[in-house]
Amino acid sequence: MAGVAQLSPGAQRPALREPRQVRGLLIVAAVAFLALFLWLPLLAVFAKAFEAGVSAYWAAIRDPYALAALQLTLLTAALVVPVNLVFGVAAAWAIARFRFPGRGWLITLIDVPFSVSPVIAGMMMVLLFGAQGVFGPWLASHELKIVFALPGIVLATLFVTLPLVARELIPLLAAQGQDEEEAALTLGASSWQMFFRITLPKIRWGLAYGTILTNARAMGEFGAVSVVSGHIRGQTNTLPLHVEILYNEYHFQAAFAVASLLSLAALATLAAKSWVEARAHRRGERLG
Numbered sequence: 001m002a003g004v005a006q007l008s009p010g011a012q013r014p015a016l017r018e019p020r021q022v023r024g025l026l027i028v029a030a031v032a033f034l035a036l037f038l039w040l041p042l043l044a045v046f047a048k049a050f051e052a053g054v055s056a057y058w059a060a061i062r063d064p065y066a067l068a069a070l071q072l073t074l075l076t077a078a079l080v081v082p083v084n085l086v087f088g089v090a091a092a093w094a095i096a097r098f099r100f101p102g103r104g105w106l107i108t109l110i111d112v113p114f115s116v117s118p119v120i121a122g123m124m125m126v127l128l129f130g131a132q133g134v135f136g137p138w139l140a141s142h143e144l145k146i147v148f149a150l151p152g153i154v155l156a157t158l159f160v161t162l163p164l165v166a167r168e169l170i171p172l173l174a175a176q177g178q179d180e181e182e183a184a185l186t187l188g189a190s191s192w193q194m195f196f197r198i199t200l201p202k203i204r205w206g207l208a209y210g211t212i213l214t215n216a217r218a219m220g221e222f223g224a225v226s227v228v229s230g231h232i233r234g235q236t237n238t239l240p241l242h243v244e245i246l247y248n249e250y251h252f253q254a255a256f257a258v259a260s261l262l263s264l265a266a267l268a269t270l271a272a273k274s275w276v277e278a279r280a281h282r283r284g285e286r287l288g
Helices: 018-051 052-061 064-099 101-117 118-129 137-142 152-161 163-175 181-184 189-218 222-227 240-247 254-283
Strands: none
Touching: 018 152, 018 254, 052 152, 052 254, 064 152, 064 163, 064 189, 064 240, 064 254, 101 152, 118 152, 118 222, 152 189, 152 222, 163 189, 181 189, 189 254, 222 240, 240 254
């Protein structure tokens, strides 16, 4: 068009042309920030964990209370992740594909855990299911225990991780549209066939991404679980709570040794997240 400057495919947009000094300064600032607030604390955790030697490190890891905390943490994640996966897919599918009364409220409710402090979430569980809570007398009469037991830990973790899968899939499904799904239905495919053969393959990387984030948050949750757990050693202490107890009792080397397990889990989560992003990018698929 006349009067409009045309850019060749290889040309760089004027807005992206920054002096080399500015770019270098920004890169140095970003790397310095990451080193100061991420890598140095991470290195400090492992340095303190091995401060007394490998034998002391393994002794702290193999302590019965530490193993019980690890088992409870893994069990909680194993229970929470599948539930959030099913809920996230169902909620994202309903919101992205249908218009119904209360749709806006559903989106708002999904976002509630983002705006509520995990400690407040734990207190809500106590007010609902505690001995003096709304359902406390009924639970006691039926010999059911929620707070200070595994069910309370699972419910609190479910609450704080609720939006992660759904919020990853809602924009992804909305951006993809539903032309292929409508074509499959027109050709005689059932709803389940359409979902498993058309929809699910298109969202698999976004689903994997949301699942990884959910698992990481479930294993590292502290605030909500701290309120509902009761801090019973060997029974209701997850790894983050066990680290806190060791640190408060001045067992610093043991605390950092157990914390290194969470650090390793975080690094594994980061590696899995990067792998999913790379695979999705290579296949030309977008994440939510």
